[in-house]
Amino acid sequence: MKSKLYLIPSLLGNDDAARSLPAYNLAIIKSIRIFVVENEKSARKFIKTVLPEKKQQELEIHILDKNTSGEELHELSKLFKRGESIGIISEAGLPAVADPGGKLVRLAHQNQVQVIPLVGPSSILLALMASGMNGQQFMFHGYLPIDKFERKKVIQKLEADSRKNNCTQIFMETPYRNNQMLEDLIKFCQPSTSVCVAANITMDDEFILTQSIKEWAQKKTDFHKKPAIFLLES
Structure with missing residues (x-):
């Protein structure tokens, strides 16, 4: 055999x-x-x-x-x-x-x-499906840098590349740093840029929401220790 x-x-x-x-x-x-x-x-x-x-x-x-x-x-x-x-x-x-x-x-x-x-769940693709963002052109980047300065540079580059190439940018974070990731996106991105947070996908308390950075800044959220995928489209 x-x-x-x-x-x-x-x-x-x-x-x-x-x-x-x-x-x-x-x-x-x-x-x-x-x-x-x-x-x-x-x-x-x-x-x-x-x-x-x-x-x-x-x-x-x-x-x-x-x-x-x-x-x-x-x-x-x-x-x-x-x-x-x-x-x-x-x-x-x-x-x-x-x-x-x-x-x-x-x-x-x-x-x-x-x-x-075999067929099964992918948090990356399920998040993209549910985000309403561009599913024709997208890139997955894994984890972004932890260093504050490097992270700022990468986030702003992803935003610029998304705008230039009409591309959805997908990335993730260690669950206990999710809230910090969203705070950094709010701090470093343009108010009109769209961000989707897809947390606890396939579970009973699944949360998936796409809105602008301006709207995220006005919303109280807590994704601490919840497995999440982040998507960005500018």
């Missing part, structure tokens, strides 16, 4: 699996024994949540995170020679999208291993 590499979406939070994942995904998870994951504890919790009958002690778990070395990645690629299907699970959402799993996907292609992406 030839190995296959399944890209298995995980939940974005404590949301209902039935809302976010098709039944086909559960059948794939049930059939796989070997998983490459970003975090073992959260990956096991995810598998137990969506498939409680699957025996945890039978799982073979390997770690692939931002600290995985080239040598360790080479060792992971040896899994492809075992003829078993492998599943990648990221910390949240889609594997290989803003996620280190993409490194193993590249190696799979180099080893002629079939890569199979």
Whole structure:
């Protein structure tokens, strides 16, 4: 048998699996024994949540995170020679999208291993869908700089580039710094620039709102410790 590499979406939070994942995904998870994951504890919790009958002690778990070395990645690629299907699970959402799993996907292609992406939630695309912003031209930038001076420069550049190229700019922040991010956007952007904050996507207290910087400055908000995506259009 030839190995296959399944890209298995995980939940974005404590949301209902039935809302976010098709039944086909559960059948794939049930059939796989070997998983490459970003975090073992959260990956096991995810598998137990969506498939409680699957025996945890039978799982073979390997770690692939931002600290995985080239040598360790080479060792992971040896899994492809075992003829078993492998599943990648990221910390949240889609594997290989803003996620280190993409490194193993590249190696799979180099080893002629079939890569199979499964349907599931992406906070980035769900936020873009719901923002009302340009879905034809958009860029994702991951995390912006923490340094205040550098962050100001990047925010103002994103705003200028959005205006010049008619492009939606998408980025994220560590949840405990969300409020600071919004404060910086209000401080450094033009009043007419539109910003969308999409927090706790797919969860019961989901919040998605697009309005101008001027309107955000007049609104009381608190996104502390809530996973969020920020979108900007100027």
